[in-house]
Amino acid sequence: MLTAPMLPFLGSLIVELRNNTDLRALVNVRVRGRHPAPESPDSPGSGDVQSRGSYKNYVVLDILSAPPDPYLPVTFAEVGARCYGTNEEVAWAVWGALVAAVHDTEARVKASGLGIYKTKAVTGGTQENDPDNDQPFVTGSISVIATTQVVT
Amino acid sequence: MAKKRSARVVLNRRAVGQVELALADGVNAVAKAIVLETNAPDAEPYGEGLVMRGGWITYIADKKIDGGGTDGRQPKKPRAFRVRGSEVISAVAGWGFPAGFKELGTNKMAAEPFFAPARDRVIPRIPSIMAKNVAYRLARIG
Numbered sequence: 632m633l634t635a636p637m638l639p640f641l642g643s644l645i646v647e648l649r650n651n652t653d654l655r656a657l658v659n660v661r662v663r664g665r666h667p668a669p670e671s672p673d674s675p676g677s678g679d680v681q682s683r684g685s686y687k688n689y690v691v692l693d694i695l696s697a698p699p700d701p702y703l704p705v706t707f708a709e710v711g712a713r714c715y716g717t718n719e720e721v722a723w724a725v726w727g728a729l730v731a732a733v734h735d736t737e738a739r740v741k742a743s744g745l746g747i748y749k750t751k752a753v754t755g756g757t758q759e760n761d762p763d764n765d766q767p768f769v770t771g772s773i774s775v776i777a778t779t780q781v782v783t
Numbered sequence: 784m785a786k787k788r789s790a791r792v793v794l795n796r797r798a799v800g801q802v803e804l805a806l807a808d809g810v811n812a813v814a815k816a817i818v819l820e821t822n823a824p825d826a827e828p829y830g831e832g833l834v835m836r837g838g839w840i841t842y843i844a845d846k847k848i849d850g851g852g853t854d855g856r857q858p859k860k861p862r863a864f865r866v867r868g869s870e871v872i873s874a875v876a877g878w879g880f881p882a883g884f885k886e887l888g889t890n891k892m893a894a895e896p897f898f899a900p901a902r903d904r905v906i907p908r909i910p911s912i913m914a915k916n917v918a919y920r921l922a923r924i925g
Contacts, residue, residue, distance in 0.1 A: 665893055680890045693887065693894035696903045709899050711887045757863075759883070763890040770887050772899075 633704060633779060638745045640777040641694055644710065644733075648690065651732040657716075657725050661689035667715075679715075686717040686766050688725050695772060704780040705748070712755065715768040719758060726756065726769035733773050744781030750774065788849070789857070795846040804848065805920035807841055807872045809913035811849040813905065814839035814876035816912055818853065821901035823878055824885055834885055834897075839876040842866045 641664050648654055648662045661668065661679055667689060670678030679689045690712060697708035714729055716722025733750040740746045755771015788796075796804060818837040838858030840850035845866040852858050860866075864875045878898060888894030905912075 667890055691888065693896070695886070695894070695896040695899035698903050701907075711894055711896070711899075713887055713889075715890075757883070761890045762881070762884060763892075766890070770883065 633699065635780060637697075637699060637706070637779040638743070638777070638781065640697075640706075640708065640745055640747065640775060641692060641710065643741050643743070643745055643747065644750070644773075644775065645692060648692075648729065648732055651728070654690070654725070654728040654732050657721070657728055658688045658690055661687065663689060663691045665691070665693055667691055680764060680766075682764055683766075686715070686764075688716050688721055690714050690725060690729060692773075697775075699779050704778055706775075706777055706779050708775040708777065709753070710773045710775055712771050712773055713768050714771070715761070715766055719767040722767040722769050723758065726771060730755075730771070740782050744783070746778035746782035748776040748778075750776075792847055792849065795843070796848050799843050799846065799848065801920065801924045803843055803872070805917045805924075806913075807843050807848050807874075808920050809916040810872050810874045811839065811841035812912050812916040813909055814841060814874040815851060816908065817876045817898075817902050817905045818878070820905050821878065821898055823882070824895050824897050834878050834882045836879040837877065838879070839874060840864075841872070841874040842869070843872050844869050 645662050645664055649660045663679065667679035676685065679687055681687055693711040695709045695711045697706050699706050712729060714722055714725040716725050730752045734752045736750050738748045751774045753772055753774045757770045758767065759770060760767055818839050821837060823834040823837065836852060836854050838850065838852035840858060840860060841848055850857050861875060866873065882898065885895050886898050
């Protein structure tokens with residue numbers, strides 16, 4: 632059924648979220664895949680992860696699972712999201728903006744040919760503190776239904 | 784070895800209809816299968832690890848009818864698992880702290896999903912798991 636390698640979708644999702652007005656107002660372009668942005672040795676304080684008093688708002692997305700459907704060239708994937716804020720209220724606001732950006736969206740086809748049929752926030756809203764720097768964050772997961780092959 | 788069901792669970796099971804109980808047993812078997820399918824990171828033999836305890840519990844409405852854990856103990860009902868006023872069969876499966884941090888990651892530790900992949904491996908087997916457990920209970924109704 633698959634005639635080409637399975638298309639990646641996380642990059643497209645990150646670009647969509649960076650372009651979302653409400654989310655951008657909170658995190659700027661700090662929507663990351665897999666890891667927060669590291670600190671640059673030439674620029675102290677440039678990294679996403681900071682100590683108390685210097686927290687930044689940002690989002691980190693991780694693919695939790697992306698199995699190909701056994702019958703159709705699509706994947707019913709799940710993406711984990713961590714929404715960090717300068718305090719608990721801002722972290723929640725970041726989560727809220729993320730949910731508004733991804734929940735029950737309409738189908739779209741990217742320039743690469745990737746089709747995203749729908750995204751939905753399926754779990755989440757759990758408020759926690761990061762064990763490494765005690766920064767408040769909200770976790771959740773996003774269901775992504777995307778094509779595994781180019782849509783023509 | 785798993786402990787016997789508590790008296791409350793035994794009474795709850797006798798108080799519900801047999802067909803409903805059959806379906807709930809099927810749902811419970813699915814929840815159990817997900818937990819048992821999970822290969823928690825750092826679990827033995829790869830290391831001592833911290834994510835050690837997995838568990839599942841099943842309710843019919845607000846009555847607990849089954850549950851269990853990988854350590855043989857009954858897990859506590861998570862606070863977010865609301866059953867009061869419910870009229871459906873519901874089950875929850877998961878692993879204890881710090882499984883959430885392992886699954887979704889932290890500032891310094893990338894996500895190591897172990898529960899979502901296990902869930903996805905069990906999903907295609909749900910019809911057979913349900914059929915086997917529901918049929919067993921229905922056969923005993925006579």
